Amino acid sequence: MNFRIEINADGADVRGVSGEISGTLVEREKQLRDLFRVAEAAALEHSLRLDQPEVPRPQCCGRPMNKKRLRSRQLLAPTGVVTWDRRVYQCPQCDRQLIPLDDVLGVPRGQLSPRLANLGMDFVQVESYEQAVEKLKRQHGVSVATRSLVNLAGQIGPATQAFLRDHQSQHWPSGPIDRLYVGCDGVMTCTNEVGKDGRLKWREVKVGCCFWYDASGHTHKRIFGRIEAAADFGATLRRWADQCGLASAKEVVFIGDGAEWIWNIANRHFNDKRTTWVLDWYHLVEHLWETGRALHPDDRVEQVRQVAEWKRILRYDGGIRLWRRLQELQVSTEQGTTGREAIESLLGYLKPRLDQTDYPTYRQRDMAIGSGAVESTAKQLVVQRAKGPGMHWTAEGLEVVLALRSISLNRDWDAFWKTNPQRAAA
Numbered sequence: 333m334n335f336r337i338e339i340n341a342d343g344a345d346v347r348g349v350s351g352e353i354s355g356t357l358v359e360r361e362k363q364l365r366d367l368f369r370v371a372e373a374a375a376l377e378h379s380l381r382l383d384q385p386e387v388p389r390p391q392c393c394g395r396p397m398n399k400k401r402l403r404s405r406q407l408l409a410p411t412g413v414v415t416w417d418r419r420v421y422q423c424p425q426c427d428r429q430l431i432p433l434d435d436v437l438g439v440p441r442g443q444l445s446p447r448l449a450n451l452g453m454d455f456v457q458v459e460s461y462e463q464a465v466e467k468l469k470r471q472h473g474v475s476v477a478t479r480s481l482v483n484l485a486g487q488i489g490p491a492t493q494a495f496l497r498d499h500q501s502q503h504w505p506s507g508p509i510d511r512l513y514v515g516c517d518g519v520m521t522c523t524n525e526v527g528k529d530g531r532l533k534w535r536e537v538k539v540g541c542c543f544w545y546d547a548s549g550h551t552h553k554r555i556f557g558r559i560e561a562a563a564d565f566g567a568t569l570r571r572w573a574d575q576c577g578l579a580s581a582k583e584v585v586f587i588g589d590g591a592e593w594i595w596n597i598a599n600r601h602f603n604d605k606r607t608t609w610v611l612d613w614y615h616l617v618e619h620l621w622e623t624g625r626a627l628h629p630d631d632r633v634e635q636v637r638q639v640a641e642w643k644r645i646l647r648y649d650g651g652i653r654l655w656r657r658l659q660e661l662q663v664s665t666e667q668g669t670t671g672r673e674a675i676e677s678l679l680g681y682l683k684p685r686l687d688q689t690d691y692p693t694y695r696q697r698d699m700a701i702g703s704g705a706v707e708s709t710a711k712q713l714v715v716q717r718a719k720g721p722g723m724h725w726t727a728e729g730l731e732v733v734l735a736l737r738s739i740s741l742n743r744d745w746d747a748f749w750k751t752n753p754q755r756a757a758a
């Protein structure tokens with residue numbers, strides 16, 4: 333069957349697009365897609381050519397600029413290339429040229445239309461640049477060079493950071509919350525830099541999150557990741573917590589693993605009477621497993637039994653009780669063995685954090701400490717995207733992807749693209 337789409341703008345015919353729709357359902361869906369794609373491209377181009385808003389003559393050096401020739405502009409949209417003309421103005425005094433229509437329309441720098449940029453970056457925040465290119469081709473029939481997406485990411489990088497810093501998200505708590513959780517963690521990622529030993533260097537991404545439960549028990553979480561010094565990261569985390577209602581929260585729970593920089597941040601920024609510090613359950617249990625494996629290297633059943641026993645002590649009696657149990661075990665384990673060393677290392681990990689391991693009390697107060705919320709943040713934000721086989725990054729490249737990913741995970745994607753980041757970077 334032959335179909336025809338007539339495009340008519342303000343009563344005038346613009347274009348007709350026809351095509352045969354037949355065959356299997358798969359074929360018909362594809363044919364219709366293609367037909368509408370051509371129609372959409374024609375309509376977009378027509379509107380850009382013929383519906384240009386009136387632009388007042390711009391001024392420069394205290395006088396109106398001269399109207400010069402038309403200059404053609406081309407952008408790649410998801411439906412293909414669109415081309416239109418716009419008026420160039422020139423200052424008779426200083427020769428500066430201006431195209432005011434581009435400002436009025438919000439035409440981006442570069443070659444990608446806003447919608448294509450949005451789609452491309454949406455793929456990039458989930459998968460590699462190569463896969464994003466592949467997906468644009470497959471799902472939208474548009475061919476984009478990998479380089480174009482890489483350049484675009486570089487171009488909007490500052491806008492992503494500005495957005496994360498300044499945007500008043502509608503997903504922040506609307507009123508005071510009872511308990512605000514703040515957490516941070518570090519994840520090592522591989523860089524492009526080669527160290528003295530000829531190997532690629534690793535660098536830590538610091539991940540922060542704030543989460544809370546609403547009246548109906550739903551979790552809300554805001555996350556971000558940065559490659560920066562601990563002191564700067566601490567200030568960033570504090571600002572996020574402020575935005576999430578730190579000042580009005582009745583109670584604050586700060587969760588982190590054993591890393592020293594994390595507790596320096598807690599000390600500096602999250603250290604008042606209503607704040608409880610909690611050693612991240614998930615990380616601690618990881619340490620228990622390491623120790624269990626070192627003690628019983630060839631006995632999986634014994635490993636499981638041992639870790640289960642320690643977890644039970646932690647859960648019902650707390651860290652101090654576990655500490656005593658481990659000390660007994662230390663004495664009864666032969667010196668110099670890997671098992672003994674593992675116990676000593678675990679004791680060393682626990683010692684400065686014992687007052688953050690009162691899990692029975694936390695449980696009683698119904699605190700979320702066993703969910704691995706912080707750990708899953710790091711996985712979601714960094715590990716899933718940045719630690720694929722053979723992946724390595726420049727700091728700038730990784731920060732843009734992490735920023736885009738946070739914006740998406742924080743459900744601010746549409747709000748971000750409304751800021752027209754391709755222009756904000758100009």
Ligand SMILES: [Zn+2]
Nearest residue numbers: 392393423426
């Ligand atoms: Zn001038």
